[in-house]
Amino acid sequence: QVQLVESGGGSVQAGGSLRLSCAASGRSFSRSAMGWFRQAPGKEREFVAAIDWRGGTTYYQDSVKGRFTISRDNAKNAVYLQMSSLKPEDTAVYYCAADDSIVVEISAPQYDYWGQGTQVTVSS
Numbered sequence: 193q194v195q196l197v198e199s200g201g202g203s204v205q206a207g208g209s210l211r212l213s214c215a216a217s218g219r220s221f222s223r224s225a226m227g228w229f230r231q232a233p234g235k236e237r238e239f240v241a242a243i244d245w246r247g248g249t250t251y252y253q254d255s256v257k258g259r260f261t262i263s264r265d266n267a268k269n270a271v272y273l274q275m276s277s278l279k280p281e282d283t284a285v286y287y288c289a290a291d292d293s294i295v296v297e298i299s300a301p302q303y304d305y306w307g308q309g310t311q312v313t314v315s316s
Contacts, residue, residue, distance in 0.1 A: 194218035194305055196288045201310030204278055208314070212273040214288030214307055221245075221305075222266035225291040228273045229300055230284035230312075237287070239298040241273060251296055255281075278314045285309040 200212040212228070227242035241262040242251045250262050261274040271288060289303035297303065 196290060196305055196307035198286065198288045198307045198310040201286060201312045203313040203315065206279055206314055206316050208278050209274070209276045210278065210312060212275065212286055212288075212310060212312075214271045214273075216269040216271075216290065216305075220266075221269055221290045223292075223294075225293055225296045226262075226264055226271040227289045227291065227297070227303060228262060228271075229287045229289060229303075230282075231287070231309075232284040235284075237300050239300065240286070242296045242298060243271065244296045245294070249296060251298055275312070278312075280314050280316045283312060283314050285311050 195217045197215050223245045225244050228240040229237050230240050231237040240253050243262045243264055247264050259277045264271045287309045288307040290305040291297050291303045
């Protein structure tokens with residue numbers, strides 16, 4: 193059974209940091225693009241960041257550029273999202289996703305596997 197399991201969410205004050213982790217099991221995703229998405233209450237799921245299978249190419253939503261960093265460890269079958277200078281508008285459920293494609297996608301429907309999400313709450 194293929195699973196993506198996120199961890200590392202929590203509650204922090206504005207300006208704080210969190211590091212999200214996504215552990216994959218059931219198969220290797222070392223040749224898959226990986227992404228992070230988020231969904232705030234009453235809003236659609238939105239793209240946050242993505243990384244290619246080699247870890248050499250990354251993409252970010254404009255609002256998180258310079259604050260968030262996506263990385264991966266193929267040996268551990270894991271992907272990470274380091275979040276710094278957090279703002280209240282970053283509050284959302286964060287989802288890890290995997291895409292069996294060489295091309296890095298920023299569109300959620302292109303992703304094949306999803307985790308259950310982890311809550312991030314940033315207070316002002």
